[in-house]
Amino acid sequence: MRPAAIRWMMGHMAQGTQMTASTGSPASTGASASTGARARPAPGSGRRKRVARTIVLAWVGHLFWDRRFRLSVVLFAIMVGALRGLAREGAARAVAWDAKSRARSLEQEAKKAAHHAKEAVTGG
Numbered sequence: 189m190r191p192a193a194i195r196w197m198m199g200h201m202a203q204g205t206q207m208t209a210s211t212g213s214p215a216s217t218g219a220s221a222s223t224g225a226r227a228r229p230a231p232g233s234g235r236r237k238r239v240a241r242t243i244v245l246a247w248v249g250h251l252f253w254d255r256r257f258r259l260s261v262v263l264f265a266i267m268v269g270a271l272r273g274l275a276r277e278g279a280a281r282a283v284a285w286d287a288k289s290r291a292r293s294l295e296q297e298a299k300k301a302a303h304h305a306k307e308a309v310t311g312g
Contacts, residue, residue, distance in 0.1 A: 197243060 251257045 194243060197246070198239065
């Protein structure tokens, strides 16, 4: 959304949100600070929140209509998918390497055992 449009929305939607100095003070309401009475919320605070929420929702809605934003979201999804695929492939390679390594070590241990058995039988 353009800054001029945001200023226009703020100007038209935030009318009447100003409050006088005497509306929120404990002295004007008759409550003292020592009684622990809570100050009333400002009368326009709900309207200000609603205005801010409307502006944020308008901005988010505008993002979804923007081609560059949609392109970025698609590229991000593709990147995440590719990274997940690479992670799975790397895990599969690690499992295969581990299996081959174990097979090699068992084969070497078997060769050593056979060699030691042959030396024990022949005596040399």
